[in-house]
Amino acid sequence: MSAQGKTARGALSLLLLGPFLMAVFVPFLWMVLGIFKTNAEFFQPLAKAFFPAHYDWQNVADLLGGKWVPFWNVFGNSLIVSLGQALGAVALSAMAGYAFARFSFRGKRLLFVLAVALILVPRQLFAVPLFSWVNALGLSDSLLGVMLPGVVAGLGVIYFTQVFRQVPEEYLQAARVCGATELQVFLTVLPLVWPALLSYGMIHFILAWHEHLIPMLVLTTETKQTLPLALAKLYDVSQRTPQGVQMAASTFAVIPTAVLFALFHRKFKSSLSEMLVH
Amino acid sequence: MQAKPLDIWISSFQDQLYYESMVKLYKAKVDADFEAKVQSFGFREMPEKLAVSIKTGINPPDVVQLDEVLFGAFLSGDVPFVDLNARIKKAKLDKDIAKSRQSLFAYKGKTYGIPQSLSAMVLYYRADLFEELGIDPATLTTWDKFVAAGKMVVEDHGKSMIALDPTYFGILLRQRGSDLFGRDGSTFPDREAAIEVLGWLQKQMETRVGMVPERASIFDPLFFNSAIQYGEVLSVMGADWYGLDMLQQFTPDLKGKWGAMPLPAWKLPDGRLSRRTSAFAGQGLLINKASKQQDAAWKFIEFVITNKESNARRFLDGNSFPAYRPAWKDERLLQPNEFFSNQKFGELLVRLAPEVPEVVSHPNRAKAVFLFQETFFTSLIYGELKPAEVLDKMKTMLEAAGPGL
Amino acid sequence: MPAANQRTPGARWTPFFFLLPFLFFLLLFWVIPLIGGVQMSLHANGLGQVEYVGFAHYHALANDERYFTALRNSFVYTLASVVVIVPLALWLAHLLRASFRRLRPVLTFALLLPALTPPSVLAVLFLMVFHGKNGLLNQLFVMPLGLGPVSWLKDPDFILSGLVLQTVWRWTGFMTFFILAGMEGIPRVYYEAARLATGSRWQHFWHVTLPQLRPVLLFVAVYLVVDGFSLFSGAFVLLGGSGGTADAGLLTVTYVFQKTRFFEYGTASAISVSLLPLMTLALWVALFLRRRTA
Numbered sequence A: 001m002s003a004q005g006k007t008a009r010g011a012l013s014l015l016l017l018g019p020f021l022m023a024v025f026v027p028f029l030w031m032v033l034g035i036f037k038t039n040a041e042f043f044q045p046l047a048k049a050f051f052p053a054h055y056d057w058q059n060v061a062d063l064l065g066g067k068w069v070p071f072w073n074v075f076g077n078s079l080i081v082s083l084g085q086a087l088g089a090v091a092l093s094a095m096a097g098y099a100f101a102r103f104s105f106r107g108k109r110l111l112f113v114l115a116v117a118l119i120l121v122p123r124q125l126f127a128v129p130l131f132s133w134v135n136a137l138g139l140s141d142s143l144l145g146v147m148l149p150g151v152v153a154g155l156g157v158i159y160f161t162q163v164f165r166q167v168p169e170e171y172l173q174a175a176r177v178c179g180a181t182e183l184q185v186f187l188t189v190l191p192l193v194w195p196a197l198l199s200y201g202m203i204h205f206i207l208a209w210h211e212h213l214i215p216m217l218v219l220t221t222e223t224k225q226t227l228p229l230a231l232a233k234l235y236d237v238s239q240r241t242p243q244g245v246q247m248a249a250s251t252f253a254v255i256p257t258a259v260l261f262a263l264f265h266r267k268f269k270s271s272l273s274e275m276l277v278h
Numbered sequence B: 001m002q003a004k005p006l007d008i009w010i011s012s013f014q015d016q017l018y019y020e021s022m023v024k025l026y027k028a029k030v031d032a033d034f035e036a037k038v039q040s041f042g043f044r045e046m047p048e049k050l051a052v053s054i055k056t057g058i059n060p061p062d063v064v065q066l067d068e069v070l071f072g073a074f075l076s077g078d079v080p081f082v083d084l085n086a087r088i089k090k091a092k093l094d095k096d097i098a099k100s101r102q103s104l105f106a107y108k109g110k111t112y113g114i115p116q117s118l119s120a121m122v123l124y125y126r127a128d129l130f131e132e133l134g135i136d137p138a139t140l141t142t143w144d145k146f147v148a149a150g151k152m153v154v155e156d157h158g159k160s161m162i163a164l165d166p167t168y169f170g171i172l173l174r175q176r177g178s179d180l181f182g183r184d185g186s187t188f189p190d191r192e193a194a195i196e197v198l199g200w201l202q203k204q205m206e207t208r209v210g211m212v213p214e215r216a217s218i219f220d221p222l223f224f225n226s227a228i229q230y231g232e233v234l235s236v237m238g239a240d241w242y243g244l245d246m247l248q249q250f251t252p253d254l255k256g257k258w259g260a261m262p263l264p265a266w267k268l269p270d271g272r273l274s275r276r277t278s279a280f281a282g283q284g285l286l287i288n289k290a291s292k293q294q295d296a297a298w299k300f301i302e303f304v305i306t307n308k309e310s311n312a313r314r315f316l317d318g319n320s321f322p323a324y325r326p327a328w329k330d331e332r333l334l335q336p337n338e339f340f341s342n343q344k345f346g347e348l349l350v351r352l353a354p355e356v357p358e359v360v361s362h363p364n365r366a367k368a369v370f371l372f373q374e375t376f377f378t379s380l381i382y383g384e385l386k387p388a389e390v391l392d393k394m395k396t397m398l399e400a401a402g403p404g405l
Numbered sequence C: 001m002p003a004a005n006q007r008t009p010g011a012r013w014t015p016f017f018f019l020l021p022f023l024f025f026l027l028l029f030w031v032i033p034l035i036g037g038v039q040m041s042l043h044a045n046g047l048g049q050v051e052y053v054g055f056a057h058y059h060a061l062a063n064d065e066r067y068f069t070a071l072r073n074s075f076v077y078t079l080a081s082v083v084v085i086v087p088l089a090l091w092l093a094h095l096l097r098a099s100f101r102r103l104r105p106v107l108t109f110a111l112l113l114p115a116l117t118p119p120s121v122l123a124v125l126f127l128m129v130f131h132g133k134n135g136l137l138n139q140l141f142v143m144p145l146g147l148g149p150v151s152w153l154k155d156p157d158f159i160l161s162g163l164v165l166q167t168v169w170r171w172t173g174f175m176t177f178f179i180l181a182g183m184e185g186i187p188r189v190y191y192e193a194a195r196l197a198t199g200s201r202w203q204h205f206w207h208v209t210l211p212q213l214r215p216v217l218l219f220v221a222v223y224l225v226v227d228g229f230s231l232f233s234g235a236f237v238l239l240g241g242s243g244g245t246a247d248a249g250l251l252t253v254t255y256v257f258q259k260t261r262f263f264e265y266g267t268a269s270a271i272s273v274s275l276l277p278l279m280t281l282a283l284w285v286a287l288f289l290r291r292r293t294a
Helices: A003-034 A058-064 A071-102 A108-120 A124-136 A143-147 A154-165 A169-177 A182-210 A213-218 A227-232 A243-276 B013-029 B045-056 B068-075 B085-090 B127-132 B143-157 B168-175 B191-206 B221-228 B240-250 B294-306 B308-316 B325-329 B345-355 B365-381 B387-400 C014-041 C056-062 C065-098 C104-116 C119-129 C136-145 C156-184 C188-197 C201-229 C234-239 C252-261 C265-293
Strands: B006-010 B036-040 B063-067 B113-115 B121-126 B160-163 B233-239 B258-261 B283-287
Touching: A003 A243, A003 C065, A003 C104, A003 C119, A003 C156, A058 A071, A058 A243, A071 A108, A071 A143, A071 A154, A071 A182, A071 A227, A071 A243, A071 C014, A108 A154, A108 C014, A108 C201, A108 C265, A124 A213, A124 B045, A124 C014, A124 C252, A124 C265, A143 A213, A154 A182, A154 C201, A169 A182, A182 A227, A182 A243, A182 C014, A182 C156, A213 A227, A213 B045, A227 A243, A227 C119, A243 C104, A243 C119, B006 B013, B006 B045, B006 B294, B013 B036, B013 B294, B013 B308, B045 B063, B045 B068, B045 C252, B063 B068, B063 B294, B068 B283, B068 B365, B121 B127, B121 B240, B121 B345, B127 B258, B143 B160, B143 B191, B160 B221, B168 B191, B168 B365, B191 B365, B191 B387, B221 B233, B221 B240, B221 C119, B233 B240, B240 B258, B240 B345, B258 B345, B283 B294, B294 B308, B308 B325, B325 B345, B365 B387, B365 C252, C014 C265, C056 C265, C065 C104, C065 C156, C065 C201, C065 C252, C104 C156, C119 C136, C119 C156, C119 C234, C156 C201, C156 C234, C201 C265, C234 C252, C252 C265
Parallel strands: B006 B036, B006 B063, B160 B233
Antiparallel strands: B063 B283, B113 B283, B121 B233, B121 B258
């Protein structure tokens, strides 16, 4: 395709993407602008008061200064729990997915379906027994008690099973011919699926960050809570705490993912360019 | 000396701050060695966390603050709270707490909690608009007169007289001397009264004397900033805490434009007029049965309930009006209130207090309140179901699941 | 040294070596609590010591109108979200690929923003957006057309559409991201081979892209089913735990929540457990059909 044709096509695509980008960006902007609003402004009909009257950083200062919740503590907790869960889930699901994709063994189908079906059951079923079990393991009111149950990801197993199916068999055979052990074969395949590992890690991170039920039951002490949990208590029916505080905290919560995405994107590109540049 | 600090679970952050200051006060006045850990979780999260903690017996708190509506849900099976009857008598709280409120947390002869607020219902009206449209609140003594004035408001000015909310069902029933449940455990003990109240709600919507907020709730923040702010509706029914807390929080620039008056009365079947108030919701303090520090917990609760400062603070900080009668003599509660057009808001509540009806507790009470609110209110209001149909359906649903199954 | 075998390389236990960590944690944190959950479904409701009631809760469900309403709504909701989101995400991914390469990461990230928004913020956002005549949706899109404002949350005819709308808004970008990754992974040779046979862009999409994307699409669909049936997300945030007028928006998760709210753990567990065979069956069908067509 000519350079000109490419530009025209790019511009047209951008134009068509426009409405969707607006639909996602406007609410995001609303959240960010909400940081500066008083509650009275915040709860105005949106079309009337989209922009704040003043840009006042008080809500941000109060949040970071720990006026409402021990922010750095709970933000750190969320980071630890979500990162730990994401790493764990990627490792366990990738290994399991590799086994499901690359080996045949008896009962494979049944095991696969059962493992995955578990995630389709409403989470609340597990809440009470999981809570007492986590407590019996001595993990109540600790971050590990939230993190460890979260490393089991049926979605991840489905995802990685599909991913490893696509790796050409020649790669594995080549490694085996060189005398690699099965673990080494697995490790040589991993770089090929970097983008998949990272994308799944990222979504698991996001889901873990928003997790509510298990942290709510397991974590009690204020400084041990996760960010969404700590924020939940601030808002009751009469809404005395400024919504701006919640908006600021939620805006900050986007940052870790943005950083992950920026890092991840480079990896994504490098493995891609090989395929695209011939 | 305490073995460990008293664990107190609260459902809102504002109340956490309040109880933290009460702990300080208690330490200064009563027991310097007293230690308590006050923790709040969200108003949705707290009851759920509490229930799981009770169910599993893991890390239960000593003292909990619960709303009376949710309290009902804890009544099926073994009640997980301490019966306070003997302690209440000993502390003479049976004399000092408003009579009708003493049964709020009581069930089958036992009392499990002490209410903090009177929760007397009044009619909040836009004093400025009433004056503009020539409505004298003093003449609105019955709902019939209220509706007649409302028809004029709709026809001549295109406004609505009152905002309707699902909580009105129970509130109006109690105003008529009935309730959602009977003392004998029956559901909708006075069927005629219930049908009349539901029919009344439906009728007001039909004639546009009443309006339903967009979210079918008078507690929706946007309702205050639209229908109320634009003057589309002239009045709303609410308990003391609705005016002190919600109206003051959400409509600060309507300061001085609100008025409060007794509810208009119903004409009862026997020709008498009903009382001029009702009751809805309100927080109470309860002691967990699993607590190992029940005496320390009680002493603290007794202090909070009877202390002059603690009662005054709840009113002055814009929370609620106390149920503890000696507090009603506190001059600070009886001052003219700028927010309510310099009316003596506290005095009005004291005047209504003897008439405040009891709320009948029942294991299905919370379920009934939520069921009506979430499922049947809009169907009724928009005429998809007749009042009798709503009652029958609700009754079947509530009675189908007997406690325990 | 294990003998290299084309079908099953390594020793018999090799796959289990890879499965072991996952299975260990699955057993520890899901299967054991699941047993607890099943036990709960066989006991009476309530907080204290509860008696064994056998299958009474399951019997009660069989006659429970609301349970079937919830199942039906969840099914419609999930199906609608898959049917809307998957093609839309495919199209968006295509547009992203066709747009300027330098902008692509920024645009992709922008599409992820709804998924990054915490549910508590969504609750407030949806309050403002789905409100009646003062809501953004009505003010920007419905009323300018000369139509009356839609009561998204009160009108039983619109509640489910409102639910689908929020899930489309929330997850389409997320799914686009996965589909994009899948598209980028399709080796060029396939397209080049196809180009020799036929030139049409549409045929490329139909004969090369779509079959190659099947694994990703399966994942996307399962994700949406999980979100529709078992995660406590959009529906809860939008309706605040209620099923809406006449239960028009009552989903299974909402119903389970309504039961746990009053500590009816027995009933709540029975509802959840009853979904397990349904889900297993659905999954089996999805995987089995995939095999046959592949």
